[in-house]
Amino acid sequence: MKISEKLAELGLELPAVAAPVAAYLPALKDGELVMTSGQLPLKDGELVATGVMGTADAPSVEEAAQAARQCALNAIAAAAEVAGGVDNLAAAIKVTGFVASAPDFNGQPQVINGASELLAEVFGSGHARSAVGVAALPLNASCEVEVTFRLA
Template structure:
């Protein structure tokens, strides 16, 4: 049984504090053996890392990094609710990319989140995914990521 907290330490990754909700919702909810996170923005040390549309004010490369930040915030939300070591596998990643009308690189941006899941969770980080271009995101964020994870069975 893998201890994801040990893997995070090996990678030198420290989970951030859970980002405070910006509206009427909670960061994550559990139902049965799954946790669903709310969409997480690229907050770093309590501040939005960037604003603007990808393909205009924000480069695809920078947006990839912001997607990683969002994914770390989502993992932190799961950790705060049930503990990161309770994750059995990542089931789904949904990424929203605030896109300039001509930008079509949403999958490459959301790879920032997907590749992080695989770095941390290995095979258990392989997941289904959607990468969606949108006109705007809350607070003019360039990227938003949400996760669905399966939890370990009791006693495993």
């Protein structure tokens, strides 16, 4: 099944690629790989989750996982743009997820599972992954995800 067909089956539509907020490219093709820059949980131009996990103003782990899912969808869109279309992507091979975290928060893997689960649903395979806690993220986002894809 083509990736575009799988996205449609899942009821997912690729969003427009967000314009960079600094000096970088949203994605870059190099040989058989496409690497995305860190994708924030933007949907329709708005962050879907903000705040530092483990603090009073943070989203729940479930809400942050949904935000990580949005990050992954944004990463697919960015990669598809430089790959010449989503059907030119074969697999997600490496995911790095960053979670804005208070010192005692250790649920980074559960948050980034949102991205990993979406990518597994879309591409039908697993990937290598890192889930990292950081003090802060751009625009006060709760999470950020970057993905390396293999081209078809």
